[in-house]
Amino acid sequence: MTVVETTGDEGDLSADHTEFKVRSLDWSISKLIALKNLRIALRYPANIIVWGIIPLLWIAPYLLMMTAIGGSAGNTYFSEISGFDDFIRFVVIGWFVYMYVDNSIWGIGNTFRWEQFSGTLEPLFLAPVPRISILLGGAFSDSVQTTISALVLLAFSCLLFGVTYSVTMILPVIIVLLLMLFALFGFGFMLAGLIIVFKDPSVLTELVDAVVFTVTPVNYPIEVLPKYAQVLSYLMPATLAIGIIRELTMTASFEPGSYLLGVLGLLSLLALFWAVGLAVFRYAEHWTKERGSMGGF
Amino acid sequence: MDNDESFNERLMSRRGWRSEFRAAWALSIKTWQIELSYPLSILWFILMPFLWLIPMVLAGSAVSSGANSASLADMTGISDWITYVAIGTALMGLIISTLWGTGMTLRREQNVGTLETLFTTPVGRTTFIWGNGLHNIQHGGLGVILQLGASILIFGVTINAWGIFPALAVVALLVIGMQGVVYAVASIVLVAKQGWMLVEFLGSTLVLLAPLSYPLAVLPPLLQMAAAGSPLSWGADAFRNSLVFGLAAPGLIQSMLMMLLLDAVYLLVGGIVYKTTHRWVRSRGALAQF
Amino acid sequence: MTKSAIEIKNLTKVFISTRRRAIIVPVERKRVEALKSVDLDIPRGRLYGLLGPNGAGKTTLIKILATLVLPTSGTANIMGYDVLGDSSYVRAIIGVCQGNERSIYWKLSARENLVFFGRLYRLTQSEAKERADELLGRMDLLEKADEKAENLSHGMRMKIVFARALIHDPPILLLDEPTQGLDPTFATDLRQYVRDKLKDKTILLTTHYMHEADMLCDRIALINEGEIKSLGTPHELKERVRDYDSLHITLRGAPHLEKIRAIDDVLAATVRERNGVHELVVTAHDGYDLTRRLLNMLHDQGIRVEQFEVKEPTLDDVFLQLTGRRIED
Numbered sequence: 001m002t003v004v005e006t007t008g009d010e011g012d013l014s015a016d017h018t019e020f021k022v023r024s025l026d027w028s029i030s031k032l033i034a035l036k037n038l039r040i041a042l043r044y045p046a047n048i049i050v051w052g053i054i055p056l057l058w059i060a061p062y063l064l065m066m067t068a069i070g071g072s073a074g075n076t077y078f079s080e081i082s083g084f085d086d087f088i089r090f091v092v093i094g095w096f097v098y099m100y101v102d103n104s105i106w107g108i109g110n111t112f113r114w115e116q117f118s119g120t121l122e123p124l125f126l127a128p129v130p131r132i133s134i135l136l137g138g139a140f141s142d143s144v145q146t147t148i149s150a151l152v153l154l155a156f157s158c159l160l161f162g163v164t165y166s167v168t169m170i171l172p173v174i175i176v177l178l179l180m181l182f183a184l185f186g187f188g189f190m191l192a193g194l195i196i197v198f199k200d201p202s203v204l205t206e207l208v209d210a211v212v213f214t215v216t217p218v219n220y221p222i223e224v225l226p227k228y229a230q231v232l233s234y235l236m237p238a239t240l241a242i243g244i245i246r247e248l249t250m251t252a253s254f255e256p257g258s259y260l261l262g263v264l265g266l267l268s269l270l271a272l273f274w275a276v277g278l279a280v281f282r283y284a285e286h287w288t289k290e291r292g293s294m295g296g297f
Numbered sequence: 298m299d300n301d302e303s304f305n306e307r308l309m310s311r312r313g314w315r316s317e318f319r320a321a322w323a324l325s326i327k328t329w330q331i332e333l334s335y336p337l338s339i340l341w342f343i344l345m346p347f348l349w350l351i352p353m354v355l356a357g358s359a360v361s362s363g364a365n366s367a368s369l370a371d372m373t374g375i376s377d378w379i380t381y382v383a384i385g386t387a388l389m390g391l392i393i394s395t396l397w398g399t400g401m402t403l404r405r406e407q408n409v410g411t412l413e414t415l416f417t418t419p420v421g422r423t424t425f426i427w428g429n430g431l432h433n434i435q436h437g438g439l440g441v442i443l444q445l446g447a448s449i450l451i452f453g454v455t456i457n458a459w460g461i462f463p464a465l466a467v468v469a470l471l472v473i474g475m476q477g478v479v480y481a482v483a484s485i486v487l488v489a490k491q492g493w494m495l496v497e498f499l500g501s502t503l504v505l506l507a508p509l510s511y512p513l514a515v516l517p518p519l520l521q522m523a524a525a526g527s528p529l530s531w532g533a534d535a536f537r538n539s540l541v542f543g544l545a546a547p548g549l550i551q552s553m554l555m556m557l558l559l560d561a562v563y564l565l566v567g568g569i570v571y572k573t574t575h576r577w578v579r580s581r582g583a584l585a586q587f
Numbered sequence: 588m589t590k591s592a593i594e595i596k597n598l599t600k601v602f603i604s605t606r607r608r609a610i611i612v613p614v615e616r617k618r619v620e621a622l623k624s625v626d627l628d629i630p631r632g633r634l635y636g637l638l639g640p641n642g643a644g645k646t647t648l649i650k651i652l653a654t655l656v657l658p659t660s661g662t663a664n665i666m667g668y669d670v671l672g673d674s675s676y677v678r679a680i681i682g683v684c685q686g687n688e689r690s691i692y693w694k695l696s697a698r699e700n701l702v703f704f705g706r707l708y709r710l711t712q713s714e715a716k717e718r719a720d721e722l723l724g725r726m727d728l729l730e731k732a733d734e735k736a737e738n739l740s741h742g743m744r745m746k747i748v749f750a751r752a753l754i755h756d757p758p759i760l761l762l763d764e765p766t767q768g769l770d771p772t773f774a775t776d777l778r779q780y781v782r783d784k785l786k787d788k789t790i791l792l793t794t795h796y797m798h799e800a801d802m803l804c805d806r807i808a809l810i811n812e813g814e815i816k817s818l819g820t821p822h823e824l825k826e827r828v829r830d831y832d833s834l835h836i837t838l839r840g841a842p843h844l845e846k847i848r849a850i851d852d853v854l855a856a857t858v859r860e861r862n863g864v865h866e867l868v869v870t871a872h873d874g875y876d877l878t879r880r881l882l883n884m885l886h887d888q889g890i891r892v893e894q895f896e897v898k899e900p901t902l903d904d905v906f907l908q909l910t911g912r913r914i915e916d
């Protein structure tokens with residue numbers, strides 16, 4: 001859907017930080033990379049804004065189509081199956097959350113794509129720092145940028161489509177977003193592992209993004225998915241998060257019971273994705289080292 | 298190597314559009330070879346057409362209880378909304394692949410480092426673009442067929458077989474018009490590092506302004522007016538109407554004439570932009586930079 | 588038809604680059620005169636070398652001839668075709684090799700690369716295949732012909748890059764640092780190939796390896812800061828700056844330096860000791876005349892001469908003399 005060219009200047013790491021001990025995770029490295037990325041990103045503030053505006057062009061076709069097909073009866077049918085009264089409000093907040101998903105997928109994919117072009121993957125991975133920390137650092141800074149973009153998107157959507165949301169439950173919303181974000185990092189590790197093995201970042205990110213987008217209830221309630229797809233959908237951290245956030249911002253009701261249940265669900269997904277993600281990435285690294293095909297993108 | 302000169306001279310004498318077409322063909326084959334060298338790309342190639350359509354169908358099914366939509370029928374004369382959306386997104390796949398695939402051709406060559414070498418060959422400067430356009434028509438065309446075929450099998454979409462002929466003519470006109478846009482896109486990405494942003498904007502706007510998954514009637518009036526200036530708007534309706542109503546599709550001739558007119562304008566403007574940019578890039582010596 | 592294969596007249600190239608920070612604000616404008624009114628004629632069948640340090644303008648000149656860069660002013664003709672007006676003819680008769688292993692498709696095999704580029708030079712499919720096999724054979728690559736370039740070694744990829752430039756058998760070759768980054772044996776092979784197998788082609792080659800220029804070129808143009816400082820055969824160039832000779836003498840025992848310096852005609856004398864062996868370097872306007880007197884003196888001092896050599900100036904010395912700068916800093 002989107003094609004981004006990130007500036008892949010992580011390559012300069014090797015020089016400065018040789019004194020760090022090699023551990024499996026090194027938060028100071030992540031912080032360092034995140035800060036460096038942010039410093040670079042802030043030099044091009046226009047990009048972050050533009051990333052809040054472009055998705056409007058992707059949301060609009062869905063809304064227009066739903067309007068055209070549903071007509072005047074559309075909203076009635078929609079609230080029957082989803083429990084929410086207005087599909088425009090429903091869709092917009094869905095996209096707001098999905099921005100993070102999109103970003104976690106594309107952020108990783110583009111990092112690798114850039115390395116592929118410039119041939120710096122090997123030097124980057126030769127740096128004596130845990131690779132996961134490098135990826136994580138990138139993910140941190142991306143998340144900050146995405147938050148700005150997503151807020152810009154939300155603001156413009158509200159203006160353009162004339163929708164409003166309740167902000168009284170802002171704290172629980174933030175907690176859910178953070179949990180989802182961390183679970184997505186784990187998902188990103190998994191994706192990074194796949195990319196290292198398949199060496200095809202463009203297609204892989206497109207493919208993963210398309211599948212995740214389809215099973216995530218962004219434009220439609222989860223009820224319209226076939227049963228097996230619903231199971232897959234609930235494995236996505238964004239599904240739970242979008243559901244909870246919709247409740248919180250659209251109906252402005254806070255039910256501690258179901259909220260806690262949702263948070264617990266997110267926590268277990270977080271643990272699951274980190275475990276699987278780290279394992280996949282480790283395995284992938286090992287796999288490529290054995291075949292000696294790290295640089296051969 | 299005793300007849301050195303003569304071999305080269307023989308090659309020198311091969312000029313004209315037929316040799317350009319052969320070069321274009323070689324370009325399109327080369328892109329196939331590269332694409333197919335990635336293990337996942339075949340999977341992607343098969344799945345891609347559906348990955349556009351399925352979310353659309355799901356979204357539609359959230360607001361319509363059945364296969365027919367009264368409001369869509371009011372606006373377009375087609376009540377089966379899945380047919381409406383399936384044909385539209387099939388075309389969208391072709392357009393997007395042309396726009397990104399062809400428009401980004403030069404950028405990709407730049408990235409892998411082969412652009413300068415390509416530009417030292419005697420192939421016409423515009424041939425690089427439409428040669429890859431040739432590839433994307435093959436690629437995207439197969440996608441359209443694949444998606445429509447599957448839509449017929451899975452979603453019960455029906456197509457009027459006679460309509461395939463005018464539909465092909467419409468696609469041809471559309472592709473020519475899109476070449477104009479593609480030249481502009483190629484120029485943008487050749488010059489600007491952040492060009493993809495503009496391309497994303499351009500592509501998404503073209504798609505937004507075209508009746509691909511909804512009729513233009515649901516757009517605000519101002520956007521409806523803007524849509525009339527895009528060949529894609531005329532092409533999408535003509536393509537779908539042909540496939541649904543066959544040879545008797547309403548407004549077919551009028552749409553095709555409009556497209557002919559718009560094609561001429563787009564090609565002219567795109568061509569001039571491309572030529573100018575090419576000159577500029579050469580005077581800057583910036584072919585290899587990005 | 589003119590006798591020259593390549594005619595360059597008054598060629599000037601000024602690069603103006605603006606550095607931008609964001610999309611809107613240009614930060615600085617920079618003007619670089621990469622070529623200053625360059626004149627160069629290369630007769631058919633000759634191998635000319637452009638020798639100069641980094642940033643001298645070598646690549647710029649090659650790119651202008653290859654129609655990749657537009658000149659600011661001046662003209663350049665190749666076999667009578669103007670690089671501006673008849674650029675598509677020019678491209679058909681030149682083979683360009685930029686010495687960059689990225690200039691072929693790594694995802695394609697050696698053969699696929701050659702066939703593809705052959706097609707762009709208007710070879711038919713069968714001609715292209717035949718020609719590709721012929722070149723692969725000559726480059727000793729037939730065994731690896733169907734291996735993707737990404738799986739080949741650097742040297743093999745460079746062979747493909749080089750073969751690619753020959754696919755349409757061009758009478759003119761523009762080689763921009765073809766041996767850069769190659770291991771010495773392969774670089775030597777390539778030079779041998781250029782010298783022996785491409786005799787009838789007109790070649791313009793850039794390099795900053797002096798011995799490469801020395802070994803290959805019929806004529807060398809020394810280029811610095813966009814200007815051709817001197818043009819001639821390697822020998823002529825060296826003769827031109829030959830206003831002194833240096834005598835290199837290896838001795839057993841320390842010579843009396845002051846006495847040597849006192850000899851008429853001696854410009855300078857230095858001595859360096861290494862492992863008990865003294866190396867004496869004496870420069871003079873006419874080394875041959877000095878030799879006898881010097882040897883006599885050393886003999887009188889009771890010093891045994893192990894080795895004696897009158898060294899000619901190198902191209903680097905020439906360059907130093909002309910520009911005050913060395914080629915390989």
Ligand SMILES: Nc1ncnc2c1ncn2[C@@H]1O[C@H](COP(=O)(O)OP(=O)(O)OP(=O)(O)O)[C@@H](O)[C@H]1O
Nearest residue numbers: 581582602604619621640641642643644645646647
């Ligand atoms: N596209 C460009 N824009 C601006 N300046 C340029 C450009 N290309 C080259 N230059 C400048 O022109 C001058 C000559 O560059 P050129 O690449 O021709 O040198 P060269 O002799 O090939 O050097 P090297 O031995 O390093 O390859 C340099 O100062 C360079 O910075």
Ligand SMILES: [Mg+2]
Nearest residue numbers: 645646647763
């Ligand atoms: Mg150079």
